[in-house]
Amino acid sequence: xxKIKEMKITTLGYALLGLLARSEQTGYDLxxxxxxxxxxxxxxxxxxxxxxxxxxxxSGLVKYKLIEQTERPDKKVYSLTPLGKKHLEMWLHAPxxxxxxxxxxxxxxxxxxxxxxxxxxxxxxxxxxxxxxxLAEYERRLELVKRKTNKQPxxxxxxxxxQAVLMRGIGYEREYVAWCKWMIExxxxx
Amino acid sequence: xxKIKEMKITTLGYALLGLLARSEQTGYDLxxxxxxxxxxxxxxxxxxxxxxxxxxxxSGLVKYKLIEQTERPDKKVYSLTPLGKKHLEMWLHAPxxxxxxxxxxxxxxxxxxxxxxxxxxxxxxxxxxxxxxxLAEYERRLELVKRKTNKQPxxxxxxxxxQAVLMRGIGYEREYVAWCKWMIExxxxx
DNA sequence: TCCCTCATGTAAAAGGTTACATGATTTA
DNA sequence: TAAATCATGTAACCTTTTACATGAGGGA
Numbered sequence: 001x002x003k004i005k006e007m008k009i010t011t012l013g014y015a016l017l018g019l020l021a022r023s024e025q026t027g028y029d030l031x032x033x034x035x036x037x038x039x040x041x042x043x044x045x046x047x048x049x050x051x052x053x054x055x056x057x058x059s060g061l062v063k064y065k066l067i068e069q070t071e072r073p074d075k076k077v078y079s080l081t082p083l084g085k086k087h088l089e090m091w092l093h094a095p096x097x098x099x100x101x102x103x104x105x106x107x108x109x110x111x112x113x114x115x116x117x118x119x120x121x122x123x124x125x126x127x128x129x130x131x132x133x134x135l136a137e138y139e140r141r142l143e144l145v146k147r148k149t150n151k152q153p154x155x156x157x158x159x160x161x162x163q164a165v166l167m168r169g170i171g172y173e174r175e176y177v178a179w180c181k182w183m184i185e186x187x188x189x190x
Numbered sequence: 191x192x193k194i195k196e197m198k199i200t201t202l203g204y205a206l207l208g209l210l211a212r213s214e215q216t217g218y219d220l221x222x223x224x225x226x227x228x229x230x231x232x233x234x235x236x237x238x239x240x241x242x243x244x245x246x247x248x249s250g251l252v253k254y255k256l257i258e259q260t261e262r263p264d265k266k267v268y269s270l271t272p273l274g275k276k277h278l279e280m281w282l283h284a285p286x287x288x289x290x291x292x293x294x295x296x297x298x299x300x301x302x303x304x305x306x307x308x309x310x311x312x313x314x315x316x317x318x319x320x321x322x323x324x325l326a327e328y329e330r331r332l333e334l335v336k337r338k339t340n341k342q343p344x345x346x347x348x349x350x351x352x353q354a355v356l357m358r359g360i361g362y363e364r365e366y367v368a369w370c371k372w373m374i375e376x377x378x379x380x
Numbered sequence: 381t382c383c384c385t386c387a388t389g390t391a392a393a394a395g396g397t398t399a400c401a402t403g404a405t406t407t408a
Numbered sequence: 409t410a411a412a413t414c415a416t417g418t419a420a421c422c423t424t425t426t427a428c429a430t431g432a433g434g435g436a
Contacts, residue, residue, distance in 0.1 A: 015297055017301075038300065040291060085304075091298075092305040098295075102292075103231040107204070110231075110352070119283050130288050155377065167373075168299065
């Protein structure tokens with residue numbers, strides 16, 4: 001009656017399954033993948049990824065081939081098992097509550113009536129610039145998707161996922177820049 | 191040489207200081223305050239707030255009066271000390287890197303090419319509705335700010351902080367709804 | 381020479397959620 | 409009668425970050 005190989009899959013686990021559904025990868029690759037472009041909505045350090053992969057493997061959701069290398073450390077190339085794909089699909093269809101936001105800049109804005117307004121303007125300028133850069137990067141990537149798929153990916157193509165998250169990223173960053181600019185204007189005209 | 195009363199202040203600590211800079215409050219009040227409207231960009235459970243307040247008090251950033259009550263449990267009314275205000279202002283002026291986003295719906299969107307598109311549409315509809323409700327709520331609150339401050343709060347008024355975060359909230363939710371609608375359209379026309 | 385990339389892990393600490401614990405009053 | 413509000417806390421657990429650990433090869 002003992003429950004074997006049953007472990008609760010975390011959101012990070014599903015993030016990894018989602019990446020592996022596209023192509024087999026090493027833990028190292030995945031830690032890069034969770035930077036770019038997935039990093040926009042989910043991120044993790046390699047110290048979290050390696051143990052998570054071990055759990056997924058133990059639960060039979062992923063498997064790996066060991067590739068021996070001479071000039072580089074050996075590597076484990078992970079791929080989805082049919083069970084892993086099934087679990088990923090189950091997760092996709094499960095209901096989800098709205099994710100909570102944590103944004104330290106907005107938290108600061110809440111107390112900005114106590115701050116020096118010149119310093120506040122400078123802070124907002126810096127963030128406007130950082131978000132504008134991200135916006136440009138996502139727009140560049142969306143152009144790339146268009147080129148690779150002839151205008152529009154089909155709904156069954158992994159490129160659809162890329163398009164979907166880039167669209168969200170673009171909207172998010174564009175709106176963030178607009179807010180920073182509104183803040184700057186408000187702070188500047190006494 | 192021993193370091194006494196020196197503790198690193200967490201972001202939650204600053205969130206609490208920012209609330210106490212507006213008015214003295216109990217831990218209970220603060221846990222409500224971190225729901226509404228601050229919850230949009232920072233949130234915490236009371237189990238995190240009470241120990242954090244104790245730390246802030248130990249460090250001399252806040253103090254409290256014990257109010258004895260007969261029909262209700264006794265309460266501690268916290269307020270900012272001058273040191274607390276100084277630290278809050280220092281934090282406001284400290285540089286800040288861009289906050290990372292964690293959004294499980296966008297994570298799902300990335301793998302949505304594997305899902306049933308009808309179910310996906312339903313999920314997007316639910317989220318569009320939830321975000322539209324928040325949008326309406328923030329807009330209602332912004333109207334209230336306008337009425338309370340005769341159109342526009344001054345930069346030195348705490349209402350400016352409220353206006354700032356509501357503006358961000360409104361932009362965020364409006365853009366989120368727009369993305370959900372774009373997703374629905376894409377998923378519906380084959 | 382120093383830093384970056386590839387490549388995998390572990391350990392410790394910090395941050396955050398869920399559950400446990402108590403108990404009177406008010407509202408549905 | 410059941411749930412919500414007021415009011416404060418602790419304990420256990422889970423998640424995430426930062427630091428420790430190793431080591432070869434390539435580029436500035």
